[in-house]
Amino acid sequence: MAKGIAKLQTIDRRWIFLLIALGTLIPIVLPIGFPVTITPPVKSIYDLIETFGPGDVVILSYDYGPTTGAENDPMADAILRHCFSRDVKVVALALYPLGGLTSLSNSLNRVTAEFPELEYGVDYVNLGYKDGGQASMKLLADDFAKAFPGDTNGRPLAEIPLMQQIKGAREAKLAVSIATGIIGEWWANLINAQFGLPVAVGCTAVSAPKYYAYLEAKQMIGLIGGLKGASEYERMVKEGYPATREAYANPLLQTASKGMDAQTIDHLIVIAFIVIGNIAYFASRRGKGQA
Amino acid sequence: MPAYAFIGTWVAALLTLFLMSFLYKDNPFFRFAEALFAGVSLGYYIGITLDQTLRPNLLEPLAQNGVTPTNFHLLFAGLLGLNLYTRYIPRIAWLARLSLAVYVGYYVGINMVQKLQGEVLPQSAATMVDLTGGGNGALAAFNAVVVFVGVISVLIYFFFSLPHDGVVGRVSRLGIWFLMLGFGAAFGYTVMGRVSLLIGRFNFLVIDWIGGTMRALGGG
Numbered sequence: 001m002a003k004g005i006a007k008l009q010t011i012d013r014r015w016i017f018l019l020i021a022l023g024t025l026i027p028i029v030l031p032i033g034f035p036v037t038i039t040p041p042v043k044s045i046y047d048l049i050e051t052f053g054p055g056d057v058v059i060l061s062y063d064y065g066p067t068t069g070a071e072n073d074p075m076a077d078a079i080l081r082h083c084f085s086r087d088v089k090v091v092a093l094a095l096y097p098l099g100g101l102t103s104l105s106n107s108l109n110r111v112t113a114e115f116p117e118l119e120y121g122v123d124y125v126n127l128g129y130k131d132g133g134q135a136s137m138k139l140l141a142d143d144f145a146k147a148f149p150g151d152t153n154g155r156p157l158a159e160i161p162l163m164q165q166i167k168g169a170r171e172a173k174l175a176v177s178i179a180t181g182i183i184g185e186w187w188a189n190l191i192n193a194q195f196g197l198p199v200a201v202g203c204t205a206v207s208a209p210k211y212y213a214y215l216e217a218k219q220m221i222g223l224i225g226g227l228k229g230a231s232e233y234e235r236m237v238k239e240g241y242p243a244t245r246e247a248y249a250n251p252l253l254q255t256a257s258k259g260m261d262a263q264t265i266d267h268l269i270v271i272a273f274i275v276i277g278n279i280a281y282f283a284s285r286r287g288k289g290q291a
Numbered sequence: 292m293p294a295y296a297f298i299g300t301w302v303a304a305l306l307t308l309f310l311m312s313f314l315y316k317d318n319p320f321f322r323f324a325e326a327l328f329a330g331v332s333l334g335y336y337i338g339i340t341l342d343q344t345l346r347p348n349l350l351e352p353l354a355q356n357g358v359t360p361t362n363f364h365l366l367f368a369g370l371l372g373l374n375l376y377t378r379y380i381p382r383i384a385w386l387a388r389l390s391l392a393v394y395v396g397y398y399v400g401i402n403m404v405q406k407l408q409g410e411v412l413p414q415s416a417a418t419m420v421d422l423t424g425g426g427n428g429a430l431a432a433f434n435a436v437v438v439f440v441g442v443i444s445v446l447i448y449f450f451f452s453l454p455h456d457g458v459v460g461r462v463s464r465l466g467i468w469f470l471m472l473g474f475g476a477a478f479g480y481t482v483m484g485r486v487s488l489l490i491g492r493f494n495f496l497v498i499d500w501i502g503g504t505m506r507a508l509g510g511g
Contacts, residue, residue: 014314014315021493024486024489024490024493025493025497028490028493028497029497067488068488069491070487070488070490070492070494071484071487071488071491097336097339097340097343098339100343101339101343129343131343131344131348132348134402185410186405188409189405189406189408189409189410189413190405190409192409193405193408193409194405194409204484204487205480205483205484205487206480206481206484206485208480209473209476209477209480213414213417216414216417216438217413217414217416217417218417219409219413225480226480226483226484226487227483227487227490228483251498252502254491254494259490259491259494262486262490263486263487263490266486266489267482267483267486
């Protein structure tokens with residue numbers, strides 16, 4: 001019997017690929033609706049924005065591209081819906097090349113369509129992409145106009161009403177960086193450390209472990225880690241603002257909550273194969289010992 | 292759905308399936324999609340750099356205003372960038388090292404203060420915790436002890452000036468356990484990240500490709 005179990009070590013990996021594919025596809029087609037538990041790092045961002053009121057300004061930095069859109073888009077959209085539901089103004093910008101061209105524009109178009117009462121230039125502004133990384137961040141901390149002479153359409157900042165309200169990033173109430181890599185760290189260890197602006201980061205799951213060091217050191221007020229974090233934020237926004245439920249109920253909208261069904265199934269499959277692999281390994285060792 | 296969007300969706304879906312076909316076996320469709328992806332990515336990135344970086348920051352200011360005392364530094368920066376390409380001319384390849392020196396020096400300078408002020412000092416301070424939990428209960432005290440023991444043991448593991456025998460050996464062994472737990476957590480997050488990307492692709496195939504095609508054919 002030990003030899004039979006040991007053979008499990010040589011399962012063709014394509015069976016594993018097929019099971020993972022089915023575990024991902026079936027929940028997309030037939031949503032299950034697993035419950036989502038809220039964790040403190042995500043809740044702290046939500047709670048802070050809950051203290052903001054009409055006229056307060058949040059900076060939302062799209063520091064990711066389409067390659068990580070599956071994880072980062074739901075976070076950015078949820079933050080936008082939360083801010084717009086509370087009449088909080090949003091200054092959107094991108095420090096990642098593809099962030100300004102695609103992710104920022106698509107996200108703003110998607111969410112502002114749900115809030116037709118919003119006016120561009122008054123309630124939100126799209127500053128587009130700025131190259132230069134940390135150098136640009138230092139400039140925009142004091143004066144947006146030094147880093148962004150105009151918005152993404154070339155309109156001078158002096159002509160945009162919202163930008164008369166806030167000269168530099170340090171005057172905002174919060175900076176949220178939706179990041180795919182190192183740029184979120186720059187917001188924490190440059191903007192927060194040198195200028196004292198509260199920073200929150202929404203990052204991919206791959207990057208999340210390193211961001212916990214900044215969270216524990218209080219350099220960030222919160223962290224949205226991966227699709228799980230995005231689903232938590234979505235749940236809080238849906239529960240706090242019933243008007244957003246219609247948008248989230250749209251079957252064509254790719255939300256983190258729907259994605260977590262597939263995540264859960266896939267993780268259970270991975271755990272099952274890890275257990276099977278370990279059983280097979282120890283069985284093969286026993287088999288060799290008996291031989 | 293506009294025709295160009297319909298065609299674009301189908302091209303993206305077919306390329307996605309070509310790439311995924313590698314999971315069964317290597318094949319010409321996968322190789323075609325892989326080569327196309329590499330080439331398009333590089334070309335697109337060059338276009339982005341020219342349009343989003345060089346044009347607004349270097350070419351337009353110099354073209355609109357010429358070289359003036361307030362923007363001559365742009366010319367200097369542009370020449371430094373061009374100087375990097377002397378690398379390909381053997382007789383003057385050494386000139387490229389000047390540009391590299393400026394590039395490396397700039398990043399060392401900007402990161403030195405940032406790393407110290409933004410990472411080393413705050414995160415070192417965050418490990419100096421009240422081991423009694425600061426009055427926040429037993430769980431906070433336990434967490435503080437775990438952080439303290441973990442940081443010290445991992446640092447001792449990476450201290451190779453002492454042989455890892457006796458007490459030092461046992462503490463560094465504990466450090467290895469903490470490292471393994473950390474790597475395990477990171478691996479778990481990595482699995483979640485990769486599955487998220489798969490979910491994104493499957494969402495595209497189901498909702499945008501199959502669903503979009505059915506809606507388009509149904510007159511939607």
